[in-house]
Amino acid sequence: MSHPRPLTSRRIGLVGNSLTLEISSKAAELKAAGKDVVAFAAGEPDFDAPPHVKAAGIKAINEGRGRYTAAMGLMDLRKLVAKKLAANGFPYTAENVIVSSGAKHALYNALYAFCDPGDEVLFASPYWNSYPDMVRAVEGVPVPFPTRIEDGYEIDADALRRALTPRSRCLIINSPNNPTGAVYSRASMEKVAQVVRDANLVVICDDIYEHLVYADAKYVSLLHVAPDLADRVVVINGLSKSHCMTGWRAGYAGGPKEVIAAMGRFQSQATSHASAITQIASMAALEDGGLPDPTMIAEYDRRRRLMHARLNAMPGVKCPEPKGAFYALPDISAHLGKTHNGRLLRSAADVAQLLLEEDLVATIPGDSFGAPTNLRFAYTCSYENIGKGLDRVGNFFSKLG
Numbered sequence: 470m471s472h473p474r475p476l477t478s479r480r481i482g483l484v485g486n487s488l489t490l491e492i493s494s495k496a497a498e499l500k501a502a503g504k505d506v507v508a509f510a511a512g513e514p515d516f517d518a519p520p521h522v523k524a525a526g527i528k529a530i531n532e533g534r535g536r537y538t539a540a541m542g543l544m545d546l547r548k549l550v551a552k553k554l555a556a557n558g559f560p561y562t563a564e565n566v567i568v569s570s571g572a573k574h575a576l577y578n579a580l581y582a583f584c585d586p587g588d589e590v591l592f593a594s595p596y597w598n599s600y601p602d603m604v605r606a607v608e609g610v611p612v613p614f615p616t617r618i619e620d621g622y623e624i625d626a627d628a629l630r631r632a633l634t635p636r637s638r639c640l641i642i643n644s645p646n647n648p649t650g651a652v653y654s655r656a657s658m659e660k661v662a663q664v665v666r667d668a669n670l671v672v673i674c675d676d677i678y679e680h681l682v683y684a685d686a687k688y689v690s691l692l693h694v695a696p697d698l699a700d701r702v703v704v705i706n707g708l709s710k711s712h713c714m715t716g717w718r719a720g721y722a723g724g725p726k727e728v729i730a731a732m733g734r735f736q737s738q739a740t741s742h743a744s745a746i747t748q749i750a751s752m753a754a755l756e757d758g759g760l761p762d763p764t765m766i767a768e769y770d771r772r773r774r775l776m777h778a779r780l781n782a783m784p785g786v787k788c789p790e791p792k793g794a795f796y797a798l799p800d801i802s803a804h805l806g807k808t809h810n811g812r813l814l815r816s817a818a819d820v821a822q823l824l825l826e827e828d829l830v831a832t833i834p835g836d837s838f839g840a841p842t843n844l845r846f847a848y849t850c851s852y853e854n855i856g857k858g859l860d861r862v863g864n865f866f867s868k869l870g
């Protein structure tokens with residue numbers, strides 16, 4: 470009997486795999502096979518979760534607390550998140566907060582709650598490569614708008630305004646930014662706020678890198694400059710990056726009660742709630758002030774300065790100073806069109822593939838970030854490995870024909 474329909478839905482056909490996870494697992498396979506891989510690929514801290522957070526998780530398991538919780542999360546945790554967000558200047562109580570299985574899950578809930586099929590969702594390009602697929606998953610239309618390397622990838626309110634159409638619905642702001650390392654200024658945010666008011670957009674502020682800011686950079690979220698927009702902004706955050714809890718899946722969102730309740734309804738029918746053990750461990754992280762270990766931030770800063778200096782010193786490589794998160798996004802366009810052992814380098818994807826296969830350096834090609842002439846380097850490996858990996862990268866570029 471013939472099958473009139475494919476086995477999987479049209480909707481799932483809109484969604485692609487995460488290239489970052491694919492390359493990271495390829496690098497992990499090579500490492501497991503004994504190869505000396507330098508991994509600049511994964512956006513994952515190489516530090517461990519704080520001991521008191523781990524202890525709280527272990528205690529919760531031993532006390533038999535791994536049972537269902539309320540869909541929106543444990544009330545004590547929601548209160549702690551609300552307190553943390555209120556300390557940030559956001560007008561939230563526990564009812565404005567939902568706990569989810571990671572920031573990505575919170576983002577997905579927010580997109581689902583905000584968007585109808587056909588709604589356009591805007592975000593600055595280069596962008597985190599999950600945004601387009603997440604938008605397509607809710608049958609929205611991803612609309613990237615450009616930023617410029619000359620401006621250090623600062624968000625450009627004029628470019629945002631030019632990208633507006635009558636279908637524009639939602640803006641995602643991510644500062645500090647993955648993949649550029651940009652930290653948007655107050656002045657830029659004020660201009661963006663005006664576009665949001667004029668176009669009546671709803672906004673998702675993805676603030677997952679809040680604490681990872683260096684030198685004179687300051688984390689500024691949209692609601693800091695535009696508290697009047699609180700009725701249409703959802704703030705996303707979590708413990709993956711600040712507390713090195715990536716695999717624990719600890720994220721949360723704050724926002725208008727009506728939107729948070731809608732996200733809760735969806736979550737209750739999709740995943741029920743975040744892991745009970747993770748929620749209890751997250752309380753330990755937040756009770757302690759919710760701040761990351763300052764020695765970790767200082768170490769990222771040291772690595773950042775090394776990476777920025779070393780990349781910029783390579784001929785044909787341009788890298789604006791990353792101010793936050795743990796990424797650098799150099800432009801390598803001067804090397805595209807050259808050859809490596811007779812193989813033509815057409816885009817960053819070709820370069821990333823050869824760097825991994827031949828020189829055992831894992832990077833993410835910017836093709837999937839809307840930046841096909843860039844490579845993303847995460848400085849989530851040791852200072853020594855950054856030196857070693859960048860020696861190999863410099864050597865690779867110097868040998869091109």
Ligand SMILES: Cc1ncc(COP(=O)(O)O)c(C=O)c1O
Pocket residue numbers: 512570571572573574597643647675677707708709715719720
């Ligand atoms: C911009 C951005 N948002 C959200 C996330 C997701 O974080 P989580 O591990 O909490 O789902 C990431 C992770 O890489 C990210 O880079």
